[in-house]
Amino acid sequence: GAGVSQTPSNKVTEKGKYVELRCDPISGHTALYWYRQSLGQGPEFLIYFQGTGAADDSGLPNDRFFAVRPEGSVSTLKIQRTERGDSAVYLCASRAGGATDTQYFGPGTRLTVL
Amino acid sequence: ILNVEQSPQSLHVQEGDSTNFTCSFPSSNFYALHWYRWETAKSPEALFVMTLNGDEKKKGRISATLNTKEGYSYLYIKGSQPEDSATYLCAPSRGSTLGRLYFGRGTQLTVWP
Numbered sequence: 001g002a003g004v005s006q007t008p009s010n011k012v013t014e015k016g017k018y019v020e021l022r023c024d025p026i027s028g029h030t031a032l033y034w035y036r037q038s039l040g041q042g043p044e045f046l047i048y049f050q051g052t053g054a055a056d057d058s059g060l061p062n063d064r065f066f067a068v069r070p071e072g073s074v075s076t077l078k079i080q081r082t083e084r085g086d087s088a089v090y091l092c093a094s095r096a097g098g099a100t101d102t103q104y105f106g107p108g109t110r111l112t113v114l
Numbered sequence: 115i116l117n118v119e120q121s122p123q124s125l126h127v128q129e130g131d132s133t134n135f136t137c138s139f140p141s142s143n144f145y146a147l148h149w150y151r152w153e154t155a156k157s158p159e160a161l162f163v164m165t166l167n168g169d170e171k172k173k174g175r176i177s178a179t180l181n182t183k184e185g186y187s188y189l190y191i192k193g194s195q196p197e198d199s200a201t202y203l204c205a206p207s208r209g210s211t212l213g214r215l216y217f218g219r220g221t222q223l224t225v226w227p
Binding site: 003004031033035040041042043044045048050055056059091095098099100101102103104105106107108 | 118145146148150155156157158160163165203205207211212213214215216217218219220
């Protein structure tokens with residue numbers, strides 16, 4: 001079946017602009033995670049959804065970052081007033097079962113803020 | 115923040131060589147240990163999820179072991195092939211944080227033909 005998809009695959013924007021990144025999880029997966037990987041680092045947790053609600057948003061770096069999952073499927077990560085330090089690969093993952101089950105990742109969105 | 119260390123940072127081997135990497139993590143409040151392989155421009159691919167001390171998992175030429183008491187895991191690749199070239203990431207999760215993964219920086223493997 002289809003895996004996790006993310007759009008766009010690449011996004012180049014200017015400092016101060018607003019961007020939206022989209023994640024389509026595997027059908028039926030109730031858990032959804034956002035991570036981001038900055039250059040030279042491992043992926044870092046941003047936010048976790050269980051169904052429609054954000055169960056843990058402690059990884060969001062500041063209030064410029066916000067994410068939604070209104071119908072418990074597709075999720076959108078929104079970044080306001082982008083800064084050059086926001087440049088990274090943003091990864092989405094979904095999981096079907098319990099907390100120890102496999103998280104399946106999408107290919108990521110590479111965000112570049114000029 | 116969880117201190118997850120992976121070594122070596124990068125590794126270059128010849129085709130046919132066997133190799134291994136290390137992942138170390140705090141043993142307290144351990145929940146599960148995930149290994150991923152990530153090739154450039156592709157999605158990270160799940161290799162293993164391990165939960166029990168002494169767990170050993172195998173997938174083809176790749177295997178992994180887990181020691182939760184001392185906080186480390188080894189990943190082994192037998193007879194490396196050029197298609198094994200990728201970054202290998204380990205990520206423990208903790209009992210209190212709902213499956214959230216704490217990634218190391220990865221080991222970048224290059225296998226030369």
